Amino acid sequence: MSLSIDQVRWVAHLARLELTDDEAATFTRDLTAIVDYVNQLQSVNTDNVEPLAHAVELTNVFRADEPAESLPVDQALANAPRREGDFYAVPAVLD
Amino acid sequence: MRGMNHRVVIGLETHVQLLTRTKLFCGCSTRFGLPPNSATCPVCLGMPGSLPVMNHAAFQLALRAALALNCRIAPFTKWDRKNYYYPDLPKNYQISQYDLPFSHDGWLEIDAGAGAKRIGIIRAHLEEDAGKMLHDEKGGESLVDLNRTGTPLLEIVSRPDLSSGEEAKAYLEEIRLLLRELGVSDCEMQEGSLRCDANINLHVPQADGSYVATPLVEVKNLNSFRGVERAMKYEVERQLGEYRQKVGSEWLVDRDAGKAFGDYQVFPVRQKKNGELTSVSKATAGWNDRREVTEIQRRKEEASDYRYFPEPDLAPVTVSPSVLERVRSELGELPAVQRARLQTQYGLSAYDAGVLVRQGRAFAAFFEGVAASCGDPKEACNWMANDFLQTLNERKLGVEQAPISAAALGELIQEVKTTGLNKQRAREVYAAMLAGGLGARDAIAKLGFKVVADEGQLLEIIRRAITANPKAVADFKKGKVKAADAIKGAVMRETKGAAKMDQVQQLLLKELQQQ
Amino acid sequence: MIDRTATELLDLMARGDATAEAVALAYLEAIRERDPRIRAFLHVDEHATLEQARAVDARRRRGEPLGALAGIPVAVKDVLCTAGVRTTCASKILDNFIPPYDATVIAKLRQADAVLLGKTNMDEFAMGSTTENSAYQVTRNPWDLDRIPGGSSGGSAAAVASAQAPVALGSDTGGSVRFPASMCGIVGLKPSYGRVSRFGLIAYGSSLDQVGPFGHCVRDAALLFEAVAGHDPRDSTSIQQPPPRITPTLDEPVQPLTIGVPREYFGAGLDAEVEAAVREALNVYEGLGAAIKDVSLPHTPYAVATYYLIATAEASSNLARYDGVHYGHRAARFGDLIDMVCKSRGEGFGKEVKRRIMLGTYALSSGYIDAYYLKALKVRRLIKQDFDKAFAECDVVMGPTAPTPAFKIGDKVDDPLAMYLSDIYTISANLAGLPGVSVPCGFTAANLPIGLQILAAPLAEEKLLRVARMFEAATDWHTRRPKA
Ligand SMILES: [Mg+2]
């Protein structure tokens, strides 16, 4: 099975990755090979097998509703690529 | 042909913020109105390496709400990631529930004035809130405040059982009442702790008894009860207009794609596009509160792909029957049950019961105290719903801080009944009770209201009034029944209102007829 | 000094024959001298290191009680958040990221009075088996500088192997501790899933990631493991069991001992020298009285495919947060918001990370999730059940850690699939949540180390390490050092 470059571009869009033409071509080839490889799973009979999301199946892990310290604003924003006052700033979102 | 009217089909998706002290996955405060980005930590900022841990109180509150919504509780529930990119969602995925919500298949009883109606609940699930975006037009930038990020939300999805704006509003009001009473949420729409999106379309009747469905519209940003009602009404008219304009030309009815809806068939419309018929996709609209119109946003051609998968950082939750029993036992009397009981136990009308219950449990309990003390539930209800409620509202008090006790209000009602004080005088007594902390009898005495109940004494006053008002007597004799009111007014002035109105009326008519 | 094990250093310091400062200075000097060739460290703060060491000495002088690792320098993979210290995951996208908090394991190291030596190189976001995928530098194998040290914790493994640190922490999602341990001729432990807190461990595949220790000997690895293991209320997937006690019983042989040898671990692709060394190791165990049992893990051939679907699916979501909004790299030039995010990520991530994000996104996307992601979760259960059966009749399972010794730098960079197959023996332990250790068990003719992998049932670390220690006590492979 081979992925089309359009499929690769669509996946890149979902993943918010800008790809160069070169990367798109390479990934089309690589992903086709990898998808071919993982397709061997289709031959495993998994009828009546429940998916296993975690090897250690814990349940009911909670914390109490007790306040913990928040970060000072300056620390929260210390790593922000752009801040405006006490806000994170991003290119205008119109909705 | 069936009914000629179009049917309105509305389903609501409601998000309520749960009343926890801390966020869903971290210990940051959920308080409203804190300075921007002052209530965040590595966890709710989605910083690399941080991990969520579920707030137990949030789950318990959600469970309480779901039980109150008559939902079935899943014995096993898990969390999922909903992946999408937005700057107010720092991890770029929302921890939510997808295929195994903790509750499903419930109902909520509403009364929008046409009697009780059950609205189906498809599901209620727990999820985290996103932050807030501020749009700074001038700077060409948007600003992000992440204080709200990670606040626990209960999402409640109704069935499309609502059939008018009034019902949609009543549904939301009932949700608010229920969740406030249970301490699940404060449901302040202005503060965003109750938010609502509506899916609405119309089923337009056809000559053959079938219906045609208009394309679904999802209306967002509904942030007031009035807004919900208005938006739905507006959208009904808009969709009806669009239907009339487009059906048969731009839209063609697809007779092959009928679906049963309740007891009738509904057919969708298709759009002609490049010579092909395609389905008309659901539109998203915003409610413009100022202009009072819905504004259709760009059609969602590109289907979103949220890539849901089980959240590997959280453990699933199992709910045992004993936990369910405990939470259920803590629910207390729910509004629908309370309304029914007040009607049967106190003989109140559905309307009156609704008025009392709408004010909350403490108010209804106060009413029951007043009714017990005065023995007249109907009158107790009137006082509660009018003067008493007005007092609370004016003074911005909860019923717990009422400036008068249930027993005292009951005493007032009883005194008014036995003494025959009219409403005006009774109100003055009530005011005196509030002002001086007096009992009803003391307040009446202090105001100097002497009740004239003695028939002889009253008759004397009436006769004096008749003599003093010859013009009114003459008018009355000419058939102007209303003219008696002037004389009655004089009698009431004379008695300082301390006479029973019906007794005065009766004696006066008898006297006038004998003139 | 730097020839010693951590256990020996603890003795020296306890007896007053060495100070923590002297130990730290010795390692800092080794780093200064050796790391320009090895390139194991991304970040070393000599001043901070010495300060920590002096503080330990001062407390010892005052007679205050000290932690289990008092004065022991520890190198830390740059995947673990360190408060106030740049933490990059060897990625340009986190080039300037300074966490405001410590990972739980870092906090535990501080509590144990360990001395943090520096942050080590790795494959970007732990994605890789060679440490070639670092955005900053290529780490060399101390046994042959033209060869890979293994990955993704290659910096930590190379640092220990070249005596630039006595012990180090790595993380293991598909073999990233055991594989480089094997390549570098040291001991590397991947604990059971849930044993060690993941809080502050920058996520790759959340349901697979575990922090693990490196050391020259089993005891050193056990010491470090004991110091960082235990329940953490900040990690919902951390198990409640009391922290494991390993060192008190470490020298007690497991008797009787049944060793399962999966026939699937000795098939095509296994290097002859590696196979010979592993078979010889089994002979050693037999000589120690162990019963060797042929077992089957029939779903082994599917492990790599299963792993790459699950790990990349989780990664595609875990790495979505790097968008240039709240922290990390933001592109200098862009159009609208979406363009800003796409460009920042396009510029910030390296090729292998992008490849895995793409694969994971695809595996979760609508129309494909059933065939790929969900199918992989089902096969994962079958793989776990294979092990359940094996551990019903064996104490441990043994085989090679890696199919080949360290290969040349650049050999597999253009063939991702070939690279993925390096993890063929290590990956199943992550899928099944098992503890596993790699111990040195021989050398090739070209003097490249070979690792023996031992796996045990979940939470059976104590038994696992006793079994490993039995071999170590009977052999001297672990005492060999590369030429400085
Ligand atoms: Mg939602």
Ligand SMILES: [Zn+2]
């Ligand atoms: Zn927080």
